[in-house]
Amino acid sequence: MSKLSVEEIKRASHGLRGGIVETLESGATHFEEAEYQLLKFHGTYQQDDRDLRAERRKQKLDKAWSFMVRSKMPGGRLTAAQYLLHDDLAESLGNRTLRLTTRQGIQLHGVLIGGLKEVIAAIKASGLTTWGACGDVVRNTMGPASPIQDAAHRDAQCLAEEITQVFLAHSTAYSEIWLDGEKLDLSRPETEPPEEIYGKTYLPRKFKIGIAVPPCNDVDLFTQDVGLAPVVEGGTVLGYNLWAGGGLGMTHNMENTRPVLAKPLAYAAREHVVTVVKAIVAVQREYGNRKDRKQSRLKYVIENFGVKWFLNAVKQRVDSAIALEPLRPMTFDTVSDRLGWHEQGDGRWFRGIHVPQGRIQDYPEGPRFRSAFRQIAEKLGLPSIVTPNANLLIHDIDESRRAELDSLLDRHRIPRGETFTAARQVAHACVSMPTCGLALAESERVFSDMLDKIDAVLAELGLEEEPLLIRMTGCPNGCARPYNADIAFVGRAPGKYAMFVGGSHRGDRLAGLHTKTVTFDDIPATVRALLADFSKNRETGETFTDFWGRSREIGPEPTPEQFHIEFAERAGHGPLTEI
């Protein structure tokens, strides 16, 4: 029998049920393709331990199957109890680590099929959900991480919650499968709750929304399908600027796949923002490519039809009284997190803690992140926020308890991230090996070593304070958002990476292909050559981002057709044309 497409699987799934229950009850160690695709909508990915693959194959054993479970928290907010629950689950049913994600989620790895129901039910009971954390729906909505008590931050967080509620799929499959909810009589489809927003086949692909409060662009809003930022006047949020059509995934050497930064769309008054976002999603549902998943993101709809057409299509789907005006002026200065101590604005404090690659674990002889964060939640009862750079902010801290928190961190040998080089503070690498089924090269596990070497280069050149954005991924899908970084490494094959240069620490410029293949061992020397040039030729006060923008004769960023062409070759093509 020929393999069903994801569209066919969704259509035949009875609201994303498929045969998930049957497989769960069968005692199988893993799911077959159709159920595996549906499981994503429920917030879990089937994986296998890739470190063990070869040996198990030799021994004629099946793969070592397990599941990643992803919790979805709008704007990354976690109560102390919710944090503790994840830690408990990691201990009893996971691989004893937690992974903060680049969309402010939290992942458990290594859950066996027999533990899935308990894990998902417990997360739901804690007030969070895994429903729609993955799959062809609106994913976790990102919001400004800093818990600053002003109108813009508060409203952005409310909006992230509103968007989350509006875009939850209505199917009762989740409650039936994982929460022992009432079973739907599948012979009476009229009893199925209608999916007004998604329809029977949901969206053509994943859909991502992020809200930033300027000047901080921590959510990397230009990489989102829809990016939003509040316009504030006299302490009141009047409305939001909207950008649309960002997205990063591409395939090496495949010219019609490429990252795209979101384009300015419109300004909408606050009371109409959710309606406008719903209209944008509707256009993508209707026009997104359902035949080729490599062409199915909103970015290609907008690239193919143009922004003007797209804005008109959105206008046609909202009440004519809703004004979609030109964007109001605003600027962004950094995608970085606020590490260290900061005032919230309500007399209390928050503390940003750097978590290397977002992995919460206790390192033998090193920092004990897991024990420290457990105690912060358990003993101090403090809530936390996952940042878009996969760090953790602890907040709502009274002045009188700051010393207590610092001493707890010291006892667990947690380094002060705010003292790191500026580059290290914001650098990130995706999960990759051994859990990610798509990884072509290492990322998370080699990143700290690579940063140690780059730190040495920065020290040698006196660039420790330079706001340099460095990111790495194990494949071209772009989970650590490499393509708008100053310098990025994207896995091609074991030990080999494509190197991209020329994005920006503000997140507002696309990088270009510097070198098709650089080996892991050659990375420090290659970075050194770039930074030595910068150090020698920069103008006073110029950042690497600005230096690159000024000094590239061929233009700072590639046009779409140039994306897969190395700089050296592009240079031979003459000056850039306008995008």
Ligand code: SRM
């Ligand atoms: Fe991602 C697929 C991990 C953020 C683009 N991503 C995957 C999978 C599920 C692999 C798979 O499909 O089998 C990875 C699981 C690895 C593991 O073992 O945990 C994975 N993505 C992650 C996380 C955990 C990386 C991290 O270091 O934190 C992030 C989870 C965020 C969350 O909580 O929801 C994560 N992924 C992103 C981002 C960044 C973002 O959303 O801001 C991107 C780029 C932005 C974008 O979507 O364009 C991203 N992930 C992808 C893609 C490429 C999509 C495309 O349009 O081509 C895939 C592959 C796919 O969808 O086919 C993918």
Ligand code: SF4
């Ligand atoms: Fe896996 Fe690739 Fe995403 Fe890294 S970028 S987590 S290797 S899919």
